[in-house]
Amino acid sequence: MNKVVGFIGCGNMAKAMIGGIVKSGLVKPENIIVSDRYKDSLDFVFNEYGVKTTKDNKEVAKTAHIIVLSVKPNIYDLVISEIKDIVSNDVIIVTIAAGKSIKNVEDAFGKDTKIIRTMPNTPALVGEGMTAISPNEKISQEEIKDIIKIFESFGKIEIIDEKLMNAFVSTSGSSPAYVFMFIEAMADAAVLDGMPRNKAYKMAAQSVLGAAKMVLETGKHPGELKDMVCSPGGTTIEAVASLEEDGFRSSIIKAMRKCAQKSKTMSS
Template identity: 35%
Template sequence: MPLKGLKIGCLGGGAMAQALLTGLINAGIPAGDLYVSDTRRERLTFLRKELGVHALESNKELVESLDIVILAVKPQVVADALAETGALFRPEQTLISIAAGITTGFIENFLSRGVPVIRVMPNTACLLGAGASALCAGTHATLRDRERAMAIFTAVGRAVEVPENLMDAVTGLSGSGPAYMFVILEAMADAGVRVGLPRDVALLLSAQTMLGAARMVLETSEHPGRLKNMVTTPGGTAIAGVYALEEGGLRVTLMRAVEDATSRSREMSAGLK
């Protein structure tokens, strides 16, 4: 395993850091090899008690102690965090950033020459071990660094590697995608209520239906169009519902949502340069 025997930690102790640390523990990494730093002492106390990881108040101490550092702070404070710690990183370490919109080049400007950087765009489902993440490698990242990052993010879901120029598209699709799914899910549950189902029943059936459909795509590798065709029998109920979705422009609306979110990601990235 690429992570065996390595010291790994998160600079920043928010929800995503907690999800990643939990995923690593569930994947067999000893809590004694895991670290976190944060400015909030109460957050460090919680993570130490909840997960058993080392909780440090000093970002510098964290960077100096680890083999893999996950930069897990908000994008607007990345520059401050790297101004404080950037000179401490060493070429034998791997720096992984999950800060949305922050390029590998931006991060490398704060580091000594040769420090490898991996940029990752995860999503909130990492909290349940069902995340969708995409990663790209910086100038000095090697196969070793990419394998380390892949091992971390497959511990909390599924991960793919893409060129960095596609990371804004990833942000528009899977990074922002849970919000689209929640809107669809809420609408389905509301529809269930409208046709007579109790609210809790409608929500449960809607959520399980969405989960089951996603699993069918992932586990059968069938094209979703083919799976749809298996459900829509001639003159049946499903094709009547699909017709209403097509009439309402669901496909175009979802495509526009991804495009608009991608454009917004590009705007935010440009503003941080």
């Protein structure tokens, strides 16, 4: 890709994206420009990836063909007001903030703007992210392909209707936290049974990773894969029965519905 990619804001998600893009060879480091008010963040991406850095958001707006707004949602309007008169009509604006709809961003720019709303998740930090993408009607198919290449450099993507974004937040955006809690609980139980904690975390995490890969790579229904582990009268079905007795699946569904509703409230 010969386009210049700019990042306004250099938090963890931006660093993960920059790392993925550079390591994949998709964009040369000299064609990436990053702005942030914190020198330490800029020094990190410069030393780690060799990208251009600046404290001036306007410099990114003048230079980049694709601009990723990787700042907190509460300062989106402030940043947009700073750059909107500089950004040309052919520049693609990529958002990664929860609660910021395409309309919110269009209204903030106050002019025809190419906008792609995205929602990556934190496993992007290890190259295993899951990102949802929703473009506005001003984005061409070729431009969508460029954005897909960026996000595929650190994980998988799905193009979805924007109305499904709240459901995506609960399914992928927030769900790493649920999985971390599950791993921690599994490890705690193992420690209770005498397993050293470092080994318990490794075993629990690898089991979750392996189970997830089985779902993705076999194409089998999760219920079928679960049944393959549950021997009649065995240890696994004993654990499954206990989880069901305590409302394991219903508690997850309830939590995810609350998460989606909160996301919907933030977007309104």
